[in-house]
Amino acid sequence: MRGEISLENYKENRNVSNEYVPNHGNEYACWLQYNKIKESAWMEEYKTWCSNLVVVENSEVINSAKAELLRGISSMLGFNPSVLMEPQQKTLIMLGTIGKTDLLDNRINKQEFEHLNPDGYVIKTVTVGEHNRLLLIGKTEKGALYAAFHLLRLMQTRKHLHNLDIIQNPKNPLRMINQWDNMDGSIERGYAGKSIFYENNKITTRLDRIKDYARLLSSVGINAIAINNVNVHQVETKLTTSEFLPDVAKIADIFRAYGIRTFLSINYASPIQIGNLPTADPLEPKVREWWRERVEEIYRYIPDFGGFLVKADSEHRPGPFTYNRNHADGANVIAEALNPFGGLVIWRCFVYNCLQDWRDRSTDRAKAAYDHFKPLDGKFLDNVILQIKNGPMDFQVREPVSPLFGAMENTNQMLEFQITQEYTGQQRHLCYLVPQWKEVLDFDTFAKGEESTVKRIVDGSLFQYSNCGITAVSNIGNDTNWTGHTLAQANLYGYGRLTWDPDLSSEEITDEWVRQTFGHDPLVVEQIGKMLMDSWRIYENYTSPLGIGWMVNPGHHYGPNVDGYEYSVWGTYHYADCHGIGVNRTVKDGTGYTGQYFPPNAQIYESLESCPDELLLFFHHVPYTHRLKSGKTVIQHIYDTHFDGVEQAEGLKQRWTSLKGKIDDARYDSVLKRLNEQIEHAREWRDVINTYFYRKSGIPDEQNRTIY
Numbered sequence: 001m002r003g004e005i006s007l008e009n010y011k012e013n014r015n016v017s018n019e020y021v022p023n024h025g026n027e028y029a030c031w032l033q034y035n036k037i038k039e040s041a042w043m044e045e046y047k048t049w050c051s052n053l054v055v056v057e058n059s060e061v062i063n064s065a066k067a068e069l070l071r072g073i074s075s076m077l078g079f080n081p082s083v084l085m086e087p088q089q090k091t092l093i094m095l096g097t098i099g100k101t102d103l104l105d106n107r108i109n110k111q112e113f114e115h116l117n118p119d120g121y122v123i124k125t126v127t128v129g130e131h132n133r134l135l136l137i138g139k140t141e142k143g144a145l146y147a148a149f150h151l152l153r154l155m156q157t158r159k160h161l162h163n164l165d166i167i168q169n170p171k172n173p174l175r176m177i178n179q180w181d182n183m184d185g186s187i188e189r190g191y192a193g194k195s196i197f198y199e200n201n202k203i204t205t206r207l208d209r210i211k212d213y214a215r216l217l218s219s220v221g222i223n224a225i226a227i228n229n230v231n232v233h234q235v236e237t238k239l240t241t242s243e244f245l246p247d248v249a250k251i252a253d254i255f256r257a258y259g260i261r262t263f264l265s266i267n268y269a270s271p272i273q274i275g276n277l278p279t280a281d282p283l284e285p286k287v288r289e290w291w292r293e294r295v296e297e298i299y300r301y302i303p304d305f306g307g308f309l310v311k312a313d314s315e316h317r318p319g320p321f322t323y324n325r326n327h328a329d330g331a332n333v334i335a336e337a338l339n340p341f342g343g344l345v346i347w348r349c350f351v352y353n354c355l356q357d358w359r360d361r362s363t364d365r366a367k368a369a370y371d372h373f374k375p376l377d378g379k380f381l382d383n384v385i386l387q388i389k390n391g392p393m394d395f396q397v398r399e400p401v402s403p404l405f406g407a408m409e410n411t412n413q414m415l416e417f418q419i420t421q422e423y424t425g426q427q428r429h430l431c432y433l434v435p436q437w438k439e440v441l442d443f444d445t446f447a448k449g450e451e452s453t454v455k456r457i458v459d460g461s462l463f464q465y466s467n468c469g470i471t472a473v474s475n476i477g478n479d480t481n482w483t484g485h486t487l488a489q490a491n492l493y494g495y496g497r498l499t500w501d502p503d504l505s506s507e508e509i510t511d512e513w514v515r516q517t518f519g520h521d522p523l524v525v526e527q528i529g530k531m532l533m534d535s536w537r538i539y540e541n542y543t544s545p546l547g548i549g550w551m552v553n554p555g556h557h558y559g560p561n562v563d564g565y566e567y568s569v570w571g572t573y574h575y576a577d578c579h580g581i582g583v584n585r586t587v588k589d590g591t592g593y594t595g596q597y598f599p600p601n602a603q604i605y606e607s608l609e610s611c612p613d614e615l616l617l618f619f620h621h622v623p624y625t626h627r628l629k630s631g632k633t634v635i636q637h638i639y640d641t642h643f644d645g646v647e648q649a650e651g652l653k654q655r656w657t658s659l660k661g662k663i664d665d666a667r668y669d670s671v672l673k674r675l676n677e678q679i680e681h682a683r684e685w686r687d688v689i690n691t692y693f694y695r696k697s698g699i700p701d702e703q704n705r706t707i708y
Contacts, residue, residue, distance in 0.1 A: 026664050028212075046077055048132075072155070093151075121137060149218065150166070174385070176499075184198070216482075232311075237273050311348045385414050389416045396544070434506045441454050494506075541642065560688040578697065608622070624697040635699045
């Protein structure tokens, strides 16, 4: 029954191991390499601090922190620290939480902790007599775990440990990953092998890899995960039942030990499919009672269960529209059931009619999310969060920020990114997305005047949201290197670091990842850093120009097909003809989409003169001879960028081959294979796109290059 089993009693009756599985190699370890330190000066400094570790608390999360410190220190320094139960007159590391132990020796100003949220922490060096202490103190045990990972990151990136005075507070309350894993072992939009969670319509019994995944996520501050696909099929619908809940609970045990709450994606028609009710109408009393009973059973298995992720009334998924109810009706009935337990409903705003007539140029998919949800502002319960994709379409290589951010002052919002590279090379191409995400987070919506940035909306500070944050679709599978393309690990790392602190620069995150993953050779750091930072623009150059998007093969979304996208039989995603290209989304004589933005963004996008070139064709239909701010015509820009993109892709390979002998053979060969494939496919993109628009426009390339 409700609240029947406390989390404390539950923990006592579960055996959660903190033993580690062996490392499976450099590819597998990602950024937690913990390689042996060879520089004598760094070795001596770190030995001074790390010979002794004091841990006087005992909990599963604290034990995870202790185990990670022992693993990292022993691997990097070549010895096992002495683990002490109480402070001694030695130089030592002290791990714990504020108010739980007497670790502080009155040498930390406790007011520093008053401004920390539950995941915050302090890392501080203090002097006690002739000895020094390095304090890793969390406001809660989760904070202590994050402090432990932070210390190991400092050591991996060769930072000094004396005179540390670090106060860390994550900006976003919810820092989440969405797995699009299916129980047959497949992953929707997965490009790194099969699921690590499921096989043969069952939950895997091989839990070691899930534990290592939890370590990776926790090391960058992720605190929530939805473990199944938002498109919930028949078998996955049963994950909320006693048939599968015992095994879901085992996965939740693993993630809990690393500070991560477990969520499930649900089928909105569950009352019908597994509840034997004739309806899923959210206003039907029997449906409300069914959800209450279902939620109560879940919490008996998982007392800290996070809640539900819901995709409804989009792309053939069931939802409240079936019963002439709105999204608030649909979300609130589930939120009511979860509320007594502190659970959340995360309701995706990816809602549009995929069967509408795209030949009608007044129809605009980009407007759908705003049109559906803006009228419902203030009608959702407080434990409902609207999950909004970063752009109005679908994770394209370039699209504007969704106008829904900031448009609902009275409704919790969170931002959704896609780490898996569905439209950005599918982890066969190098495309580092951190710079793109930074642009989204820093975008000023002007919802409450200047500085109303997306990052201030989703962290809750602009509108004082109680539940909010950032989530993203995962890019991992059971490939040895987790992400298919070894360099795609940087996207997972960078996502986590940005959710913790959106003010970190792309360059800082990149440098951290390269040093932890590949070491400190100056050429390695420089070349891989440049490869990553240039790769998004390179991919954009040889694929979709000026914000138009979508020019991919239907179904699998890989490779060039200018008119091929499944919902654009008539070319409605670019409206190219012999005269021009682009979608007129103006209020004046287009779809009216620009009117969904706050001024001055609405005016900037409405005007052909002020619209940024990189989004020109998203907002305007123009002649091929229209001159960009660069001075080039649109058609010449298309030609030039596609030729440039191929040369730049070849440059990525040249940078990588300059590192031969400095990277272990397995990772070197794996990345080289991917880069060769990228060059081949970049040439295909160049030839298909340039040929299409040459034949469409009849305008030759000014440089007389070969266009087939």
